[in-house]
Amino acid sequence: MGETSALEFKFLITGEASRGSYVKVKDGSKDWIFAQVVDVTRSNVAYSLSMINEENTEAKERVVGLARVIGVASGGKLQMPTNPPRPGDPVLRADADLIERALGLSKGNLYIGLLDGHDLKVKLEADTFVQKHCSILAKTGSGKSYTAAVVLEELLEKGVALLIIDPHGEYASMKQKNTKGDFVKYDVTPKGYDVTVYSPANQVDAPHADRFFRFNGKNMTAREISAMLPEDVTNSQKGVLYEAIKILGSDGSEYELEDVIAQAEKDTSKAKWGLIGHLEALAELGIFSGRPTDLGDLLQRGKASIIDMTGVVPDLQGMIVAKLLSDLFEARKRNLVNPGMVVVEEAHNYIPERGSGKAASTAVIRTIAAEGRKFGLGLLVISQRPARVDKNVISQCNTQIILRVTNPNDLRALSKGIEGMSSELEEDIKRLPPGTAMLVSNEIEHPVTVKIRPRKSRHGGVSTPIVGGVKPRAKTMARTDKGTKPISSQAEGAKTVPDSGAKYEKKEAGGGFLRKILGK
Ligand SMILES: Nc1ncnc2c1ncn2[C@@H]1O[C@H](COP(=O)(O)OP(=O)(O)O)[C@@H](O)[C@H]1O
Ligand SMILES: [Mg+2]
Structure with a gap:
């Protein structure tokens, strides 16, 4: 309609197209110009100020889309068109094949979800994803941990070894099958994964841990x-x-x-x-007592090791992560352990941006971000405060998964880190519904909006109802594969706790038992 340009054009919407849809229009006679609808307006001359009294208003309604040109897909490469589309030419919904080709969506092997509005599978490439690092950034409750787990499930299935720094004990539930989700629509079969939970604290603070971490x-x-x-x-x-x-x-x-x-x-x-x-x-x-954890055990192909930080004060968490990752990086350099990916949840606590905190782990995580690729150690950082995470680390992440962000400081931090971040993209990020992510990656030609697929394993996100919630429990509860059962230590007597292969008898409840057992 009207005046078109090689960068954008308006068109009359008569079929199925909404904000975010991909469309195509012929570039002269050969290739398709590939564009995305960035805005839709509705107007009716009958309601223009001068004609407000006219009857039969329905028929005069017009829906007009504004499409921004992404490129011309010719010969597998995306180029900018040199000529504007011709006014009067039909604008069509882009077909799956063109979208995949133009955006480079189907090259990968990690299925993370469906392209918003087009039901097309979005896949990332596992090797690049691990080697070139990834960040997942968004406000709390928007689905970061959920999305991370989806990616981790895919990585495990490709045989990648994972080490997860888990401050809230959310990832142990990867052992269990998911029961909630639209599995048919997303073509997902629920399953559980091979996961070992390590606790640097003791069994009282982290009752569901499988092993001590020492x-x-x-x-x-x-x-x-x-x-x-x-x-x-x-x-x-x-x-x-x-x-x-x-x-x-x-x-x-x-x-x-x-x-x-x-x-x-x-x-x-x-x-x-x-x-x-x-x-x-x-x-x-007590982290130096007893038998040390074998670093090799922590990175096993197709398996996840979780360092569950529940019950460990924040300063010490930083110290533990610092030593663990330094040891692991050194071992990796000498090829003593498998390659793998390190996941850092609540990364603002472990790699705070200068001026917003201190942590012993900052230096080593920066080193892994900068050099991990050479030695086969990838990094996935997750945070709800993009502005408070070390920029050196974020800038090393080749893949960025962004869910809803509303805080202006955080939006600004994101804009700085993303090439080609437009004000429309920023508006989109503010409005992303839960579970919908903006994917920015060097491997994908243009940022895309993805509806994250349901998890195969159960989500263990933590949020406790405060109003009308559960009654406090008298006993310490432990979640096991079979459900929730009390592990009142008196009742269980001598529960055995494997510590990196060694067996220790649990003799007594309370804070001191661990030292007694391990101090012998
Ligand atoms: N892709 C998704 N599909 C279905 N539910 C989701 C999805 N992403 C998030 N959720 C829901 O939103 C809630 C918050 O997600 P979570 O990942 O724990 O948030 P965050 O880590 O960002 O604080 C979860 O309990 C989950 O039920
Ligand atoms: Mg979370």
Whole structure:
């Protein structure tokens, strides 16, 4: 209609087309111009101010679409047309084949959902996805964890090894089949996955853990211990640490964290107190006791290992992630463990942007983002505060999955990170319904809106009703494959808890039992 250009045109909608639909119109005689409807308006001359009294208003209604040209799909490549479409030419709904070809949707093997409005499967390429990292960003409750799990299910099926840093214990439910969802429409068959839940805390704080997560606490070097300390540890505090370990290591005998603390106490400088505080926090966690977790166990092809952080205070979570990922990255460099993907949920806590917090894990996650690809270690970061996540890490993510974002600071942070982010795209992101994502990737020609497929495994998202909700329970509950059952420790007596292969008897409930068992 009217005036057209090579960039956009208006057309009269008589069939099925709405905002977001893909359409096509002939470019001269050969190729199709591929375009997306970015706006739809409705008008009726009968209701224009000058003709308000005229009768038979229905027939005069017009629905007009504004289409933005994405390109001309000629020879598999998308180019911008040099000529505008001819006014009067018919505009048609783009067919599946053209959309797939033009957007590059079907090259991949990770099925994440259907193209909004077109019921076409959107697939990402597994190798690129893992090697070049991914971020999932959106406000809380919009479906980040759900979407992450969908991607993780697909990766497991391709044999990728996964390590999930799970602050809320949401991912253990991947063991179970999903029962809710439109499985037929999305062509999905529910199933459970091979998942092992590790807890750095104890069985009381993380009752559904399968195993304890432990580090080797014997003869740690000063470098290994510093990697776990918060970023604000001073140089003089580090000096005390290096000095203490130098003395302990000098006679070749075995030492543990407690010995390092005792040695640091002998230091004469004031700086020692700050250091001792941090070391004691580490020692109290009990994470260095017992048999260490084998790094190789954590990355197994087609399996997921979950580090369930429930019951661990935030500072210590950062320290644990720092050491775990440094050890893993070193092991990967020497090819001692499988390649795989590391998933960081609530990433703003582990890689906070400068000025919005501190975490011991920032340095190593930055390193993995920058160099992981060389060594076969991919990164998936998930956060509800895009503005508060380290930009260095986000900018390394080749694939970005964005769900609903409304906070202006977060929108601004997203716009900066995305090439070709238009104000329309920003408006779209503000209005995305739950479970609908904007997919931006170097592998896909143009950002696309995807209705995320239902999960195959059960969603374990945490939200507790406050009004009219459940009654408090007297006993600690544990979720098992068979359902929810109490694990009142008195009742279960000697429950065995495998710790990285070793069996330990659980003798007593309460915070101290773990130390007693493992301290022997
Ligand atoms: N693709 C989806 N299909 C169906 N339900 C979804 C989908 N995405 C999210 N949901 C629902 O929305 C809720 C919040 O999702 P969740 O992933 O836990 O949010 P977030 O991690 O962003 O806070 C979930 O409980 C889930 O039921
Ligand atoms: Mg979540």
